[in-house]
Amino acid sequence: MTTSATPRQEYEVVLEPLLDVSLERDLSLGQRLWQQGWLRKGVILVLLALAWEAVARYQGNDLLLPSFLQTAAALYQGLVSGELLAKVGVSLVVLLKGYLLGIVLAFGLTSLAVSTQFGRDLLGTLTSMFNPLPAIALLPLALLWFGLGDNSLIFVLVHSVLWALALNTYAGFLGVSETLRMAGRNYGLRGLRLVVHILVPAALPSILSGLKIGWAFAWRTLIAAELVFGATSGKGGLGWYIFQNRNELYTDKVFAGLAVVILIGLLVESLVFDTLERLTVRRWGMQR
């Protein structure tokens, strides 16, 4: 029944060089355009603006919901008169001070946490204590301690950035593979040099996401602080602008102020963080 000889023949093929078949070909123009992130996001923004305009016109009440075009006009006026830019400047300076200080403190805490047991416990306890505490709830205290002025704002900004960033950075440090750590130690790296040369770059995806979250938290805290407590220093920022215009029922200007907050958020996200990611983690193949 069983046949030992297979019915198929063995064969060998002599391979000719492939000349008439191209090994790669270009994607079509449409596909290439659609791969541009800014274009895709731009389309989403245009769609949102159209929807906004339609709803505002349908409702027809400028006081409650000014249309997209009215807001754009108010925004343009604010920018041209320089009033809005001055407010943005005031807000951004305070924001950057608090943000940078928060970053420095977060790195100090996490570096301590990776090197000592005490640091680990300190970071764990402090983050679980303070992370759930809304920064804005600390502002009355900060005003008492630091007085009216930038310092009390910086204090709450640091509070809003520090814990989120420290948690993310520490989680990133813990995720660095043992092999990479051992390789670093093998070459004589230890302590702070190990953190700088191995842990920080290896944990960069987590650190970047921590920086993003910290940035968003800082913005929220700042605008909220200015909205609730008005101008804490002599000249107000963007939150104060929104607050003042709401009191005077310039709803289009309120929307313009909110739009600026959103625009700055988008700009920082797409210019700063996106560039950072493209130059680092995506180029290194650590993130897609």
Place this chain on the structure above:
Amino acid sequence: MNSPLQGHTVSKLSSVATPALLQVDNVSLEYRTAQRVVRATHQVSFEVDKADRYVLLGPSGCGKSTLLKAIGGFIEPVEGAIRLQGQTVNGPGPDRIVVFQEFDQLPPWKTVKENVMFPLLASGTLKRKEAQARAEHYLEKVGLANFADAYPHTLSGGMKARVAIARALAMQPKVLLMDEPFAALDALTRRKMQEELLLLWEEVRFTLLFVTHSIEEALVVGNRILLLSPHPGRVRAEIHSHQYDLQSLGGHDFQASARRIHRLLFEDDGQAEQVSALDFADIRIAY
């Protein structure tokens, strides 16, 4: 040629006047889990001479990787001492470069060339310019000169292993420690890497300590093989294998040596059946 070395832990080289490059003297190693302390190796001794290709071979659980890490300075022995050129090893150092099995040993944020330069700069061995020249030299040797500016994530597994070897060789360590460096590669690439490693050794004559759990790989790569028994690791035998290379695969002598090693590792006097039934799956026969 090779008489059994019963209870004979250190190769007798009494005719050689110079002391061994690396001395592992009665070393016991333990590692801690959450519940208990586990003994990985028990009173292991051996000596490695200059330009040796010394292989640690044994089934999983014989502590060979732990032993390599101890020589690398990552683990401290609970008993005995490890001496490199007479100096007791305490802590990791760039005179003993480790090539790991895992592909993520290459920092992904550095290009191939920067990866090779990294230990040279981190340990302060060379200035940037000289480090660059040396990196290029060794990348040329492992055939990756064209990939100097590529990032590791764009390389295949075999190329990553080559970068790790180039990086280790560029440091010109006193002893090169390889922890199953080819285990994660496919069989064809592994064979090619073994061949290249032997060619490199012919050229550079570095001292190599190589951990594997493949009998064939041990016979091909090594000139001496230390057999370790599992749970805890103890020295079972030391065997010469300098006469074999990739051409000897499948030859009669080679097969006989492989069978002898298999017997020494698994047919533990009297309880042959039981032990081989337990541990046969641990051995990887690659060819």
